[in-house]
Amino acid sequence: MKHLTPNDIVNLVFQAGIVGAGGGGFPTHVKLKATVDTILANGSECEPLLASDKTLMKNNAFDIVQGMKLAMQATSAKQGIIAVKGHYTDVVAALEEAVKNETSIKIHKLENYYPAGDEFLTVYDATGRIIPEGGLPLHVGVVVSNVLSLAQITQAVSGKPVTERIVTIAGEVNKPCVVSVPIGTPYKDLINLAEGKSDPDAQVIDGGPMMGNVVKDLNAGIAKTTSGLVVLSKNSLVVRMKEISLGQMIKLSKSACCQCFRCTDLCPRNLLGHELYPHATMRTLDYNSAEATKHITSAFLCSQCGVCELIACDFMLLSPKRIYAAYRKELVAKGIKNPHSKKPEQVTSAYEDRKVSVAMVMKKLGIEKYYKKNIPFLGNMNTNFVSIPINKHIGAPSLPAVNVGQSVSMGDMIATCPEKALGANYHASISGEVVEVTESYINLRKKP
Ligand code: SF4
Ligand code: SF4
Structure with missing residues (x-):
């Protein structure tokens, strides 16, 4: 392979349409334009029941390490750190094998707590550096990338764009599993791969139980950021919490919050x-204040x-979290920017003691019964139809580059990042015919 400059790597990553695969969806090529001293591979996957990153790290450790080296080259980073749960001994062994000849890449073993994958916490745990309020990892010299995104960088330099991803299907399904599927595979097809719901009324959550969202349309397709589907009873605490309206919740909060x-x-x-x-x-x-005080702008x-x-509050x-999301939306709509920029010198004295174990999270959510130490990996699965979301990343929605009736081959560009905007390209994840094009998704069907 010809020698690649940092610019070449950034361009190849942009062309391949790589975005943060851990759920964030931030375009990876933009991160790689920074100059930092450390690349941190985030393999913490702290959401309970998910095993996608774990499976990837075990089976594709060399791709992750190769992607790490390319990211280090692009950003001039001198060191690489792979953060992984220490109790995944087989995963740690696979990564150790992959880095045994690498002098500048090490493995950091994380405790099994939630949310170890929050990059502010991962950066502190792995480097001892505290990202300032409202800051980014690069403000402390670090670029954080999900392990799948790093493996995708390795593929990008070989000319392979993002067309598939690894997904966990867990919870109220008959055969929980991990699979690799084309981007845009309908949610309902993934549930079928897990041999269907074991509770017909159960709701499907895209992402983990803590941060994921209830899927409203099971015919829609998974995004580049879909790390897993967790299926839970509609009466579960998790689903009820996600489904309660903001108005109802505010009413409850005014009467029940005891300021504990x-x-x-x-x-x-x-x-x-x-x-x-x-x-x-x-x-x-209770104030109904129009003024954006510090407890609102926080x-x-x-x-x-x-x-x-879901963990701290004893009142159902x-x-x-929802109040903060609503305040933030309101502040952004009013054009108010984050005024907070404190740079803590050290974490609070209770930082270590108050970490919440994943076991405790599962107990509190009532989902321990779904936990499986070894969830089977089914390998690559195909599909005849995909509905590829083209707006599930941070930045401008992508612009469709195909028309209904057009034939496409797997890997062809079907939607592009608007010029000079923050965004991502999208590619056909199967070969076939374009059957629908909208501003938010493109549907493809295999030809008979
Ligand atoms: S934990 Fe619940 S009751 Fe206590 S202060 Fe927070 S929201 Fe209010
Ligand atoms: S306020 Fe709640 S949701 Fe926000 S960071 Fe703290 S614990 Fe997490």
Whole structure:
């Protein structure tokens, strides 16, 4: 292969349409334009029941390490760190084998806590550096990339765009599994791969139980950011919390929040030293104030991890997380920017002691019964139809580059990033015919 310059790598990653595969969806080529000293591979996958990154790291450790080396080359980073749960001994062994001849790449073993995958926490755990309020990893010299995104960088330099991804299907299904499927595979097909729901009324969550969202249309297709589907009873705490309307929740909060502080005590960003006090923000609901006070603008500091609503609060269905999301939306609509920029010198003294174990999260959510230490990997699965979302990334929606009736081959560009905008390209994930084109998705069907 010809020698690649940092610019070549950035361009190939842009062409391939790589976005943060861990759920964030931030275009990877933009991250790689930075100059930093460290690339951190995020393999923490802290959402309970998901095993996609774990399976990938075990089976494709060399691709991840190769992607790490390319990312280091693009950003001039001198060191690479792969953050992985220490108790995944077989995964750690596979990664150790892949880095045994690499002097500048090491493995950092994380504790099994939630949300170890929040990049602010992963960066602190792996490097000891604290990202300032409202900051980014690059402000402390780090680029964080999900392990799948790194493996995709390796494929990108060989000319292979993002057309597939690894997904876990867990919860109320007959055969939980991990599979690799084309981007845009309909949710209902994935449920079928797991041999159907074991509770017909159960709801499907895209992502994990803590941060994922209930899927409203099972005919829609999975995105580049879909790491897993978790199927849970409609009466479960998780589904009820996600389905309660904001109005109902605010009403409940005004009458039930007893200002016990537990949400603040366990808030991971507060523990990191950021000035985020969810109990105090709950109090603002009583003021009906038009003024953007600090407990309202601190919405910009919330990671939406859900520890406050699902783990800390003993009252059902109170959610500082949802209040923060609503405040943030309102502030952005008013054109108000994040005014917080504290740079904590050190984390709070309770940081280590108040980490919430994943076992405790599963118990609190009532989902321990779905946990499987070894969830089978079915390999690559095909499909005859895909509905590829072209707007599930951070930045401008992509522009369709194909028309209905057009034939496409797998890997052909079907939607492009608008010129000079932050965004991503999209490619056909199967060969076939374009059957529908909208602003938000493109449907392809295999020809008979
Ligand atoms: S939201 Fe819940 S945990 Fe937080 S202060 Fe109110 S009652 Fe306590
Ligand atoms: S969701 Fe709750 S616990 Fe998580 S960062 Fe926001 S306020 Fe803190």
